[in-house]
Each structure stands twice: as C-alpha cells, then as structure tokens.
Amino acid sequence: MVSEEILKELALTLSEYNLIIEKLGREPNELELGLFGALWSEHCGYKHTKKLLRTIKSKSKYTLTEAGEENAGAINIGDNKAIVMKIESHNHPSAVEPYEGAATGVGGIVRDIFAMGARPIALLNSLRFSDLSNDRNMQIAKGVVQGISGYGNCLGIPNIGGECYFDESYENNPLVNAMCVGLVEADSILSAKAESPGDLLIIIGSETGRDGIHGASGLASQNFEETIELRSAVQVGNPFLEKLLIEACLEISQLDELVGMQDCGAAGITSAAIEMAERSNLGLRIDVSKVPVREKGMTPYEIMLSESQERMLIAVRNNEYKNIFNTLEKWDLKCEIIGEFIEGNDVEIYNQEEFLSKTPIKILTSPPEYDLNIISAGYAPNKKKITINKSYSSFNGNMIKDFTQRIFESDNIVSKKSIYNKYDHHVQTNTVVEPGSDASVLRIKNTDKMLAFSCDGNSRLCGVDPKLGAEINIAEACRNISVMGATPIGLTDGLNFGDPTKPKGAYELIETFNGFNHACEIFDTPIISGNASLFNQGHTSSINPTPIIGAMGIMNKNTNIPSKGFIVPGHKIGILGKNLWGTDLGLSGSEFQRIFDKELSGEISIDLEFEKVIQESIRKLIAENLIKSAHDISLGGFMTALVLSCEKNKLGAEIEKVVPESWAGALFGEDQSRIIFSYDVKDKNKISKILNKIHWSEIGTVTKKNIKFKNILIESDPMFLSYNKGFSRDI
Amino acid sequence: MKIGIVVFPGTWSESDTFYATKDILGFQTEYIWHKDQKLNNLDLVVLPGGFSYGDYLRTGAIASFSPIMEDVIKFANNGGPVIGICNGFQILCESKLLPGILIRNKNLSFICEWSNLLVNNQSKFTDEYQNKEVIKIPISHGEGNYQADRYTIDQLEDENRIIFRYCSNDGTVNEINNPNGSINNIAGITNKAGNVLGMMPHPEKASEKLIGGDDGLTIFKSIMKKVSDG
Numbered sequence: 001m002v003s004e005e006i007l008k009e010l011a012l013t014l015s016e017y018n019l020i021i022e023k024l025g026r027e028p029n030e031l032e033l034g035l036f037g038a039l040w041s042e043h044c045g046y047k048h049t050k051k052l053l054r055t056i057k058s059k060s061k062y063t064l065t066e067a068g069e070e071n072a073g074a075i076n077i078g079d080n081k082a083i084v085m086k087i088e089s090h091n092h093p094s095a096v097e098p099y100e101g102a103a104t105g106v107g108g109i110v111r112d113i114f115a116m117g118a119r120p121i122a123l124l125n126s127l128r129f130s131d132l133s134n135d136r137n138m139q140i141a142k143g144v145v146q147g148i149s150g151y152g153n154c155l156g157i158p159n160i161g162g163e164c165y166f167d168e169s170y171e172n173n174p175l176v177n178a179m180c181v182g183l184v185e186a187d188s189i190l191s192a193k194a195e196s197p198g199d200l201l202i203i204i205g206s207e208t209g210r211d212g213i214h215g216a217s218g219l220a221s222q223n224f225e226e227t228i229e230l231r232s233a234v235q236v237g238n239p240f241l242e243k244l245l246i247e248a249c250l251e252i253s254q255l256d257e258l259v260g261m262q263d264c265g266a267a268g269i270t271s272a273a274i275e276m277a278e279r280s281n282l283g284l285r286i287d288v289s290k291v292p293v294r295e296k297g298m299t300p301y302e303i304m305l306s307e308s309q310e311r312m313l314i315a316v317r318n319n320e321y322k323n324i325f326n327t328l329e330k331w332d333l334k335c336e337i338i339g340e341f342i343e344g345n346d347v348e349i350y351n352q353e354e355f356l357s358k359t360p361i362k363i364l365t366s367p368p369e370y371d372l373n374i375i376s377a378g379y380a381p382n383k384k385k386i387t388i389n390k391s392y393s394s395f396n397g398n399m400i401k402d403f404t405q406r407i408f409e410s411d412n413i414v415s416k417k418s419i420y421n422k423y424d425h426h427v428q429t430n431t432v433v434e435p436g437s438d439a440s441v442l443r444i445k446n447t448d449k450m451l452a453f454s455c456d457g458n459s460r461l462c463g464v465d466p467k468l469g470a471e472i473n474i475a476e477a478c479r480n481i482s483v484m485g486a487t488p489i490g491l492t493d494g495l496n497f498g499d500p501t502k503p504k505g506a507y508e509l510i511e512t513f514n515g516f517n518h519a520c521e522i523f524d525t526p527i528i529s530g531n532a533s534l535f536n537q538g539h540t541s542s543i544n545p546t547p548i549i550g551a552m553g554i555m556n557k558n559t560n561i562p563s564k565g566f567i568v569p570g571h572k573i574g575i576l577g578k579n580l581w582g583t584d585l586g587l588s589g590s591e592f593q594r595i596f597d598k599e600l601s602g603e604i605s606i607d608l609e610f611e612k613v614i615q616e617s618i619r620k621l622i623a624e625n626l627i628k629s630a631h632d633i634s635l636g637g638f639m640t641a642l643v644l645s646c647e648k649n650k651l652g653a654e655i656e657k658v659v660p661e662s663w664a665g666a667l668f669g670e671d672q673s674r675i676i677f678s679y680d681v682k683d684k685n686k687i688s689k690i691l692n693k694i695h696w697s698e699i700g701t702v703t704k705k706n707i708k709f710k711n712i713l714i715e716s717d718p719m720f721l722s723y724n725k726g727f728s729r730d731i
Numbered sequence: 732m733k734i735g736i737v738v739f740p741g742t743w744s745e746s747d748t749f750y751a752t753k754d755i756l757g758f759q760t761e762y763i764w765h766k767d768q769k770l771n772n773l774d775l776v777v778l779p780g781g782f783s784y785g786d787y788l789r790t791g792a793i794a795s796f797s798p799i800m801e802d803v804i805k806f807a808n809n810g811g812p813v814i815g816i817c818n819g820f821q822i823l824c825e826s827k828l829l830p831g832i833l834i835r836n837k838n839l840s841f842i843c844e845w846s847n848l849l850v851n852n853q854s855k856f857t858d859e860y861q862n863k864e865v866i867k868i869p870i871s872h873g874e875g876n877y878q879a880d881r882y883t884i885d886q887l888e889d890e891n892r893i894i895f896r897y898c899s900n901d902g903t904v905n906e907i908n909n910p911n912g913s914i915n916n917i918a919g920i921t922n923k924a925g926n927v928l929g930m931m932p933h934p935e936k937a938s939e940k941l942i943g944g945d946d947g948l949t950i951f952k953s954i955m956k957k958v959s960d961g
Contacts, residue, residue, distance in 0.1 A: 153843075154786075156781060244741070426843065427936070429750060429936055429939070431943070
C-alpha cells in the first residue's frame with residue numbers, strides 16, 4: 001500500500017488509487033503509479049471537464065478535425081490551405097518562475113502547431129496579473145513579458161496581439177495563456193499517430209533531464225498554495241533548439257516515411273507516446289535506456305515523466321528512417337529510436353533487457369470522469385445586487401471629467417504598447433493590422449485571403465454570471481473580428497478556473513459551457529481546440545472564471561479594413577446598437593465598478609440574436625466600403641470607446657446629445673452589442689439603406705480636438721497623455 | 732544576376748528576404764546553407780536577421796565561425812557586395828568586416844517598431860534614394876545599440892560611411908528619436924570600400940504597402956542596379 005504522501009505528490013486520491021488496483025487487478029509498481037499520476041492528472045486526463053467537453057460544438061462546414069482529436073484543431077480556408085490553432089495555459093509555472101514559465105508556455109503551444117505539419121504564422125497571448133503597485137505582482141508581470149519576448153522572438157513567429165488585464169482576483173495566480181496559429185496544406189495535415197505494428201517511435205531534440213517531473217500532476221493539478229515548493233517542476237526553455245525543431249520537423253513532415261508526429265509536453269514521453277499508441281489502436285514497446293539523457297543515473301521513472309522542453313516524438317515506418325535521420329543531422333538535432341509500435345493494446349516498458357511494466361493503454365488513458373453536476377448540486381451563487389451611488393444619477397460635469405481621466409489612468413485601459421513592442425510582430429511579412437486594434441490581421445501569401453485574429457476574454461463579467469459572461473466573451477471575440485470586416489469562422493478556448501472539486505468551481509464550469517454552447521450555435525463558430533487549467537486558486541481566493549477566447553475570421557484581400565480610430569475632422573460618427581447610452585445595470589462587473597466601487601456585483605445580459613445582426617451589419621458596411629473607422633464598445637463603455645476612437649489620430653468629437661442625468665451608466669456602462677463607427681457624410685444614404693433604422697443612429701461629427709457633448713466639454717489631451725504613458729509601472 | 736541568402740541555424744528572416752527579392756522584385760535568389768564551403772557565382776550576399784545559434788555567447792559570435800563565412804569574407808574582400816541585416820550586421824561586426832559592436836539596447840529590452848531612418852544616398856546600397864530622404868523600416872532587436880571607439884566613429888563620419896540614422900518623421904536626428912542608444916543614432920554603416928553594408932532595421936520587412944510600407948526595397952534595387960551596370 002502506498003503512503004498518502006506519495007499519492008498527494010501525484011495528485012491522486014485514495015479512491016482513484018483503489019480504482020487503479022481494481023482495473024489492473026493488482027497494485028501498480030512505482031513506475032506505473034507515476035504513469036497513472038501523469039495520465040490521470042487533471043492536466044492530461046481532463047477528469048473534471050471531459051463530460052462537458054463532449055457537449056461542445058466543435059464542427060462546422062469549415063472544420064477538418066474535431067476538438068481533442070489531434071494536437072490542435074484545423075479549419076479549412078480554401079485554396080487547399082488550412083489553419084491550425086490552439087490556446088494553452090502556463091499559469092502555475094508562471095506563478096512560480098515567471099520568465100521560464102511563460103517562455104516554455106510559448107514553446108509548448110508552438111510545438112502543438114508544427115506537430116501537425118503546420119508552419120506557425122502567429123502567436124497571441126492573454127495575460128492576467130494583479131495590481132502592479134505590489135512588487136511581487138510587478139516582478140511576475142515583468143518576468144512573464146520578458147519570457148514571452150525572449151522565447152518568442154527567437155522563433156521568427158510574429159506575436160500579433162492579445163490582451164493584458166489586471167484584477168485582484170489574480171493575486172498570486174497570474175494567468176498566461178498563449179495561442180499559436182499555423183498554416184498547412186489542407187491535404188497534408190500530420191496526425192499524431194502511428195500506422196501499423198513495426199512503426200518506430202523516435203525522439204527528437206533535447207536530451208531528457210530531471211526538470212519538470214510531476215509538472216502535470218503537481219503544478220497543474222493542485223491548488224496553488226501546495227505548489228510554491230515545486231520550483232524544480234518548472235522547465236527551462238531553449239528557444240534556439242525549438243527553432244531548429246520547427247524547421248527540421250517541417251522538413252521531415254514532407255517525407256513519406258514519416259507517419260505521425262507528437263509534441264512531448266505535459267507528462268513528457270509518458271503522455272506523448274501513450275496517447276500516440278492509443279490514437280493508433282496499437283500497443284507500444286519502449287526501452288527507456290535508449291532515451292538520450294542529460295545526466296547519468298536517471299531512473300526509468302524520471303525518464304518517463306521528465307518534462308524537459310524541446311522534444312518531439314515521431315512515428316516512422318520501420319527501416320525507413322535514413323532520410324529522416326539525415327535531415328535531423330543537417331539541423332544538428334539529436335534523435336534516437338526509443339521504441340516500436342506493436343500489435344495489441346499494452347504499453348510495455350523495458351530498461352534494456354529488464355522488463356519494467358506492461359499495462360493496458362486503455363486503463364492508463366481512461367481516468368475517472370467526474371460529474372460536475374453532482375459536485376455543484378445545491379450550489380446557489382451568491383448574487384449581489386448592484387448599488388448605484390446617488391452621485392452617479394445626478395449630472396455633474398466635474399465628476400464626469402475627473403472619472404473619465406481616472407479611467408484613462410487604469411492599467412486595463414492604457415496602451416499596451418510597452419508589451420507588444422517587446423514582441424516581433426512583423427516577421428514573416430504578413431501583418432496587415434498590427435497589435436493595438438480590436439483584432440490583428442494577416443494576409444495569406446499566394447491567396448486572395450486575409451485572416452483576423454483576437455485573443456481575449458472578460459473575466460469580471462464571468463464573475464458576475466458565468467453563463468452570460470461566456471456568451472459575452474464569444475460575442476465580443478466575434479465582434480472584434482467583425483469590426484475588421486472579417487467573418488468569424490473558428491474559435492479556440494483557454495479555460496482558466498478555480499477548484500472543480502468545490503461546488504463553486506464546478507458550477508462555474510458548467511455554466512460556462514452552457515454559455516459557450518448557446519453562443520457557438522448562434523454564431524456558427526465551432527470551438528476547434530482548447531485547454532483547461534483548473535485549480536487556479538491563490539492563497540486567499542479563487543480567480544474569477546476566465547474563459548479566454550481565441551477567434552479567427554476570414555475576409556477577402558481587397559477588403560478596406562476600417563481604422564480603429566477616426567480619420568479626419570468632418571466625418572460623421574455613428575453608433576450601431578439599440579442605444580447610444582449605456583445603462584446603470586451595464587455598470588455590473590464593469591471597469592468603472594472595479595475602479596470606483598471596488599466591487600463585483602449586479603446583473604449582465606446579452607441578446608445574441610441581436611448581436612449577430614449587429615455583426616452582420618458592420619461586415620456589410622465594410623464590404624461595401626462605406627465606413628472609415630469601427631471600434632467595439634466594451635471595457636470602459638461608450639466614453640472609453642469614443643476617446644480611443646479620437647486618440648488614434650489625435651482628433652476630437654462633437655456629440656449632438658445631452659449626457660443624461662444617470663451619467664455613470666450612460667457613459668461607462670458596458671452594455672453589449674454596440675459599435676462606434678465613422679463615415680463620410682456622402683455615404684449616409686447608402687448606410688441608411690443597409691441598416692435597419694432602429695439599429696443605428698448618427699450621433700455627431702469628428703472634430704480637431706476635445707470631446708464635446710451638448711452639456712459638457714472634456715479636454716482630450718490629458719486622456720491621450722495618460723493613455724500613451726502606458727502602465728502605472730514600467731513592465 | 733543572383734542573390735544568395737545565407738541561412739544559419741536560428742536565422743529567421745531568410746524567407747522574408749527571399750520573398751522581397753524574388754517574389755516582389757523578381758531577382759534570381761537562392762539560399763546558402765551555413766555549412767557550405769563555397770559561394771557559387773553570386774552578385775550579392777545577404778546575411779539575414781534572426782538569432783543565429785540562439786545568439787548564445789554573444790550575438791553573431793558563433794555564426795562568424797560557420798564554414799561559409801570564410802568564403803563570404805573572401806567575397807567581401809574582393810569587392811563583392813554584402814548586406815548584413817540585424818543579426819547579419821552583428822555577424823559582420825564579429826567577422827571584422829565592419830568595425831564596432833552592437834550591445835544591448837539602452838532600455839535593456841527587445842524593441843519592435845517602425846523606425847524612421849535618415850538616408851545618406853552616397854553609397855551603392857542607397858543611391859536610388861533621395862539624399863536626406865526619411866524612410867520607414869521596422870526594427871526588431873534586443874541588441875542594436877551600435878558602439879565603437881571615438882576614432883572609429885570619427886572615421887565613419889569623415890568617410891561618410893554612416894548610411895542610415897534613426898530620426899524623427901521630419902528627419903531630425905536627436906536622442907528622443909534614438910530607439911536603442913546607438914552612438915550618433917547609427918542604424919547602418921558601410922565598410923571603407925563601400926561594398927559591405929550592415930544595418931539593424933529590416934528592409935525586407937518593408938517590402939509592400941499592404942504590410943505598412945515598401946521603403947526597404949530600394950536598397951536591393953540600388954545595389955542590384957549597380958551590379959548590373961557593372
């Protein structure tokens with residue numbers, strides 16, 4: 001019988017251990033227990049999310065793979081080209097060791113993409129930290145950004161966008177979600193499989209060291225407070241080696257004798273090799289003594305569970321590895337045959353001649369699936385009603401000026417330039433719209449297509465209501481794509497949640513999936529891949545549920561992409577949406593509420609059918625080349641969107657409206673489904689013909705300077721200044 | 732008329748350079764593997780950007796010992812035109828084809844942005860530009876801070892070998908418009924003979940209006956015109 005301590009280190013419960021014995025019909029030996037610890041971890045086994053993941057919409061007429069089937073999902077974009085994309089989190093490693101945690105997060109997601117034979121063409125990332133005034137938070141933020149910069153820039157992949165958001169719910173538990181996009185010929189997508197018995201299992205790249213052992217089970221699958229001692233479970237990245245791997249693997253992916261490729265990620269060789277065998281319906285024999293190691297005396301256990309970075313596994317036809325080895329040698333990459341796919345359904349592990357283990361693959365890859373409905377049964381969320389301060393409901397010019405200025409000093413609103421200027425976003429010469437807009441745009445060479453990408457998610461709204469928050473996140477992701485003129489056709493998700501074994505965590509996950517499913521149906525956007533990071537629980541509290549959405553849209557190369565901001569004085573300003581003004585209830589979970597009321601309360605809402613109409617409308621206007629600028633109204637409400645529209649070209653606006661008495665909700669409410677745009681007055685008739693008149697209104701004119709309403713004038717320069725000054729402390 | 736682009740392990744702007752010179756400008760272009768010994772009948776050699784050998788040890792230091800570099804140095808010493816872009820510039824300095832060194836940016840961070848450059852058109856690589864023209868070309872480096880001893884800088888100035896300087900929109904060269912701390916805002920220089928250009932900005936990334944501008948193409952056009960005019 002094993003000790004409780006060992007089980008805890010592996011993040012297995014006693015009942016899970018008993019289940020292993022029952023299924024095996026015997027006690028697992030030490031090595032086998034390690035395999036189970038890894039494969040039955042939340043990170044690899046999706047114990048708490050698998051049931052939900054099966055419900056998700058993962059297909060559309062564009063999809064070429066199904067979520068979870070391969071290393072990443074693929075979408076057909078025509079011309080025999082496909083886009084492969086996925087998000088992966090590296091939250092816990094980044095909390096422990098920010099630079100290497102974030103760097104290896106980038107490395108991991110990039111390997112998932114080229115494992116499918118796709119050339120990585122873009123990186124994006126979503127970062128969450130707590131208040132920068134705290135030195136530890138500052139150190140984490142700085143380390144993470146430097147890590148992404150240091151690793152990503154070495155690879156020659158443009159980092160084209162994302163978001164960075166601050167909220168105290170991320171105290172001690174930052175989120176680092178990296179998204180990678182790849183381009184591949186649609187008929188040569190590689191599979192992470194072998195074909196037939198006798199195919200060889202070959203490891204490529206870095207030698208295996210003692211780093212990262214128990215990363216999957218320890219770091220990623222337990223509450224954070226238990227993991228502060230696990231620094232050795234964080235791996236160290238070598239971006240140079242990764243770059244060689246990209247080039248070499250893409251080169252061998254063209255060879256016939258290569259049958260499959262798989263990234264060696266969480267749980268190292270164990271997870272990668274056994275998953276390959278499972279997908280192939282084959283057994284596998286591995287000889288751990290063949291694995292190139294970094295230091296002498298490593299045990300089979302350590303070799304199987306090491307999470308050393310920059311390693312790939314490939315399946316190659318027996319006796320046909322010569323060309324592959326020659327190519328790898330050209331790139332100075334180490335490779336070694338470490339096993340063979342065999343008939344049957346067992347994984348057999350040897351150390352030279354010594355037999356170590358024979359275990360049915362099916363048992364290893366079938367961890368228990370927990371029903372979150374049982375865990376969350378009876379849980380009633382503690383819904384707090386919003387309180388609207390009296391002063392918010394009585395027009396007060398000085399207060400409006402003061403509050404607007406303070407919003408523009410928020411780290412969540414200011415320009416993120418100091419981050420994205422640390423990332424190369426030009427390499428590969430496809431970047432048509434650079435970071436800093438609602439979405440970034442790449443052209444695809446040798447086609448008539450452009451693709452728009454965004455990666456973000458509002459977690460405060462999800463904190464207020466996880467289901468509606470999830471719907472809003474998908475709606476907003478699609479809106480970000482639509483304001484560029486592109487039609488959203490695919491999503492990938494990064495689920496960052498608290499403890500799923502507690503009613504609250506389970507409830508939040510269930511509700512999020514309910515929201516996803518509703519929104520994906522309406523927008524016809526499948527979620528083609530994703531990642532779940534659970535147990536995001538700092539020392540004091542859990543994070544707000546944070547489902548990050550990576551979105552992709554497609555458009556023709558001739559599309560005149562509107563600017564994020566106004567172009568010249570004299571153009572008219574319009575609002576697409578039911579109402580120009582936000583509402584008091586729209587302050588629920590808003591940036592305004594976070595800054596001034598320091599609470600998270602209220603009710604949120606979205607009408608997805610209406611949202612769809614709005615997005616179709618803006619795309620139509622763009623396709624007809626009728627608008628000059630377009631910007632989504634989101635964080636910080638109408639006022640923030642208006643100022644940002646002016647900021648781009650240092651212009652002003654005259655709005656022919658009286659700011660209502662309930663100014664706070666009107667100006668800063670984050671009511672959904674609104675887009676601010678500008679156009680030439682000569683196009684107004686054409687616009688009116690396209691848009692239903694209840695869906696839009698003309699609200700004013702672009703001017704040279706300052707924001708003027710009928711009853712108040714706000715100077716724009718101080719806001720532009722704090723926006724461009726950037727973060728309160730230099731990341 | 733043939734351009735050769737040297738590929739070191741860790742190089743990443745070879746395909747952008749290939750695209751700009753071949754697909755856009757229509758020159759015959761080929762890749763040269765760093766382990767090759769000989770350059771084959773080339774009219775221009777480009778050492779592209781990236782992180783050759785991970786830039787471990789010192790930027791460009793290991794690449795300068797790659798087998799092909801011996802022939803690149805010979806080619807340059809015989810008057811063959813060579814352009815080193817970003818990491819290529821660092822390799823040229825390590826190979827002593829150009830004087831000086833590139834150290835970490837003044838702010839100690841990697842910088843990626845469009846930079847304005849004031850052009851000196853008194854070189855083979857720039858004579859298709861107007862003199863004092865301001866062009867826009869992206870930079871993307873962590874170590875682009877050009878430094879050399881006083882004597883070398885004076886010599887570069889006196890011999891009119893500073894080809895590009897970081898400047899403002901309107902061509903003002905001052906500290907505010909110096910992104911990385913380079914002495915005298917140096918962004919690109921030539922060797923004494925004028926056939927070797929090293930520059931930190933990436934002209935191959937400014938190759939089409941669609942992606943923000945095509946000011947970089949003129950460098951390749953200028954030098955290839957010189958070559959064909961003999």
